[in-house]
Amino acid sequence: MKFAHKRATAVAAAAVAAALALSGCADTGSSGGGSSEGGGSDNLSITFLPKSLGNPYFDTSSKGGKAAVEELGGTFAEVGPAESGPDAQVSYINTATQQGVGSLVVSANDPKAICDALNEARDAGVKVVTFDSDTNADCRDLFVNQATADGIAKVQVDLIAEQIGDAGEIAIVSSTANATNQNTWIDKMKELLAADHPNIQLVDVVYGDDDEQISFDKTAAVLQSHPNLKGIVSPTTIGISAAARYLSTSDYKGKVALTGLGTPNQMREYIEDGTVTAFALWNPEDLGYLSAYAAAALINGDITGKEGDTFKAGKLGEYTVGADATVLLGDPYVFDKDNIDDFDF
Numbered sequence: 001m002k003f004a005h006k007r008a009t010a011v012a013a014a015a016v017a018a019a020l021a022l023s024g025c026a027d028t029g030s031s032g033g034g035s036s037e038g039g040g041s042d043n044l045s046i047t048f049l050p051k052s053l054g055n056p057y058f059d060t061s062s063k064g065g066k067a068a069v070e071e072l073g074g075t076f077a078e079v080g081p082a083e084s085g086p087d088a089q090v091s092y093i094n095t096a097t098q099q100g101v102g103s104l105v106v107s108a109n110d111p112k113a114i115c116d117a118l119n120e121a122r123d124a125g126v127k128v129v130t131f132d133s134d135t136n137a138d139c140r141d142l143f144v145n146q147a148t149a150d151g152i153a154k155v156q157v158d159l160i161a162e163q164i165g166d167a168g169e170i171a172i173v174s175s176t177a178n179a180t181n182q183n184t185w186i187d188k189m190k191e192l193l194a195a196d197h198p199n200i201q202l203v204d205v206v207y208g209d210d211d212e213q214i215s216f217d218k219t220a221a222v223l224q225s226h227p228n229l230k231g232i233v234s235p236t237t238i239g240i241s242a243a244a245r246y247l248s249t250s251d252y253k254g255k256v257a258l259t260g261l262g263t264p265n266q267m268r269e270y271i272e273d274g275t276v277t278a279f280a281l282w283n284p285e286d287l288g289y290l291s292a293y294a295a296a297a298l299i300n301g302d303i304t305g306k307e308g309d310t311f312k313a314g315k316l317g318e319y320t321v322g323a324d325a326t327v328l329l330g331d332p333y334v335f336d337k338d339n340i341d342d343f344d345f
Contacts, residue, residue, distance in 0.1 A: 049105065065289060079095070086113040127295060172202065309321040
């Protein structure tokens with residue numbers, strides 16, 4: 001993959017695209033169809049439930065969601081646990097169901113653990129949109145995907161291969177062990193490494209639980225366990241910034257490459273001091289914005305999640321629902337010292 005570093009105005013548009021296919025629930029009419037107990041065509045009460053609160057990535061996606069809900073004349077709320085965990089979101093789902101919100105917009109900590117609660121919400125009339133990290137397909141109405149899993153995996157593999165000369169040992173510092181999105185990306189990274197990079201050895205995968213200090217400690221531990229390590233990939237915004245913080249003040253700075261998925265504001269200082277040369281992401285603010293408009297389209301009955309359904313997403317334009325009730329935001333973008341100051345999120 002060649003990374004053309006475009007101007008900021010072009011990137012903002014390129015960070016958003018249309019329609020992807022993952023497995024989903026094509027017929028959502030029987031669960032979540034406007035019951036008087038919950039969601040309905042006049043209920044634009046949209047609650048965002050990220051993996052955890054206090055995560056800069058989700059702060060940014062919620063900012064976009066709030067802006068969209070306000071444009072729509074609805075009511076925005078954000079709730080969530082302080083720490084990620086397989087079932088940490090269940091109580092918040094139950095409370096939102098009892099409150100009769102129109103839609104829940106959820107980034108799932110676990111693909112299965114919250115499904116029963118989500119289906120209870122749908123039975124009560126709440127439209128369920130997943131974004132960033134999907135659930136099992138039978139417990140949501142629509143999935144707004146930030147980028148294809150293949151694209152996310154490839155950009156990270158290509159970056160680390162370039163940075164370590166396509167040879168040597170690498171490790172992965174991920175989020176939670178059950179995170180659907182990170183696990184999918186890691187599996188695809190393994191496939192790409194095996195097929196296209198025979199001289200790179202993935203020697204360890206560790207989990208920082210989307211906690212900054214745990215991720216920092218896991219980075220230190222994996223470096224100590226593998227003294228020949230040449231690179232680290234962290235497909236999570238908290239993980240990459242924690243790993244960068246460790247590397248920046250250690251003897252490993254300049255010796256061990258680091259890349260993955262991060263936000264410009266988190267990573268700017270590490271790009272500027274040379275700890276990191278390049279990393280990737282999409283625009284999480286646009287992801288939240290698109291997810292809120294998708295939720296409103298479900299509430300209003302403009303779409304049902306059927307392939308071919310179309311809806312307008314404010315400033316982002318028109319989107320088409322892809323196969324299996326999915327919508328795609330776009331491809332990841334590479335940030336480096338030449339373009340990072342063009343962004344503020």
